[in-house]
Amino acid sequence: MTRTDYSISKVCTFIILIFVVGCSSEQPTSSQGDESESGVDESKITLQTESEIVQQLIEIATPPTAEEAEQFAADEFWLVRMNKAEDIFGKLTRDQNEAALCEAISAFGEYGPYADFILVYGASGINMPLHRDFRIIPITKDKHGISGQEYANLQVSACRCFVERLLENPDLLSRYYRAALWNEYTRLVGSGGLRNWANETERGLKAGDPDEYWWYARNALVLMEATRKTSMLEDATPDDVGDRYLDWMNWFTERFDYLDPNPGDLHWDDSLLNKSNEFRWIKVPSQPFPDWEGQSPSRNVILWDGISTIRTNVNDTKKTDSSSPTEGVEGDGG
Numbered sequence: 294m295t296r297t298d299y300s301i302s303k304v305c306t307f308i309i310l311i312f313v314v315g316c317s318s319e320q321p322t323s324s325q326g327d328e329s330e331s332g333v334d335e336s337k338i339t340l341q342t343e344s345e346i347v348q349q350l351i352e353i354a355t356p357p358t359a360e361e362a363e364q365f366a367a368d369e370f371w372l373v374r375m376n377k378a379e380d381i382f383g384k385l386t387r388d389q390n391e392a393a394l395c396e397a398i399s400a401f402g403e404y405g406p407y408a409d410f411i412l413v414y415g416a417s418g419i420n421m422p423l424h425r426d427f428r429i430i431p432i433t434k435d436k437h438g439i440s441g442q443e444y445a446n447l448q449v450s451a452c453r454c455f456v457e458r459l460l461e462n463p464d465l466l467s468r469y470y471r472a473a474l475w476n477e478y479t480r481l482v483g484s485g486g487l488r489n490w491a492n493e494t495e496r497g498l499k500a501g502d503p504d505e506y507w508w509y510a511r512n513a514l515v516l517m518e519a520t521r522k523t524s525m526l527e528d529a530t531p532d533d534v535g536d537r538y539l540d541w542m543n544w545f546t547e548r549f550d551y552l553d554p555n556p557g558d559l560h561w562d563d564s565l566l567n568k569s570n571e572f573r574w575i576k577v578p579s580q581p582f583p584d585w586e587g588q589s590p591s592r593n594v595i596l597w598d599g600i601s602t603i604r605t606n607v608n609d610t611k612k613t614d615s616s617s618p619t620e621g622v623e624g625d626g627g
Contacts, residue, residue: 343396346381350397350415353377354407362587371410371590378415386419386447387438394419394447395454402465406582413472414581414595419451421473446504453507456531459514463523468582470518474559475581476592481519484573487561488549491516495542498535506535513538520545520552520561 353374361370385393398420401412413420459466474481481487494516497509513534517523522541529537550568552561554575561575580589 343393346393347397347400351404351408354411367588367590371594378411382416391450398454406585449507452511456510466518472581475578510534
């Protein structure tokens with residue numbers, strides 16, 4: 294190599310070093326991630342594994358300390374945490390991360406009532422999609438930056454994971470049912486709504502659409518639990534749930550007029566001696582889970598469509614009287 298060549302080489306190396314250093318100085322460090330409105334650092338939501346995502350959700354559910362319980366009303370305390378969960382579930386939704394979603398569902402029942410509350414209601418449009426019209430979301434509507442079809446696919450995937458999880462553990466099915474009942478907007482509290490939901494689930498299963506099977510199979514489990522008929526699921530596989538439900542529907546059609554709400558354990562019993570054409574109401578539990586300690590939040594903290602419609606006006610919250618039907622079940626028919 295000549296001296297001239299060597300000098301040219303040194304100049305080129307120096308220029309390259311300047312370019313690399315300049316580019317590096319423009320990159321934000323991991324501690325400079327922008328925080329969302331709820332105070333969650335977006336850079337920290339980019340996690341490596343599904344288990345890390347679940348762990349972050351669990352950590353959000355830390356119960357209030359004695360000092361916090363004195364400082365914050367229940368809704369105010371939980372609104373902060375639900376917003377943090379919203380950020381994480383929102384990212385899972387936008388990324389279509391079904392593996393992490395199913396990992397979160399598999400944690401249901403493992404970490405106590407506060408964690409279960411975050412897991413179920415942190416994205417209720419996905420993890421408890423029990424809407425007023427009982428049907429899967431229309432696929433023509435875009436939601437959260439993804440198409441309606443993609444969002445519906447994610448809902449169905451969540452339902453499949455719940456069917457698998459709840460079918461293998463009857464105690465968890467009872468727990469999930471209670472959470473659904475606490476959210477009285479699911480219409481489980483009225484006899485008319487119960488019948489409408491049962492009919493819609495039957496229609497959905499008979500339609501035979503494989504893309505929506507898990508949606509209606511999840512509904513089927515909840516309805517069979519509501520009427521104490523999970524014995525009809527004995528030895529059933531997830532794929533058997535639809536057929537078992539149709540057997541249940543034959544029983545339900547015959548015994549519906551004899552169903553009576555049991556206030557002691559929040560189920561429907563076919564114990565009436567005479568048929569009743571009156572609308573019946575079941576008692577709404579005051580807390581979402583039986584092992585919940587302390588004051589529970591109102592239903593105003595529920596994220597209704599999954600990631601961005603949280604209700605923030607906690608000052609106008611009206612506590613539900615659990616001994617009677619609530620305003621949230623209008624149009625229920627019972």
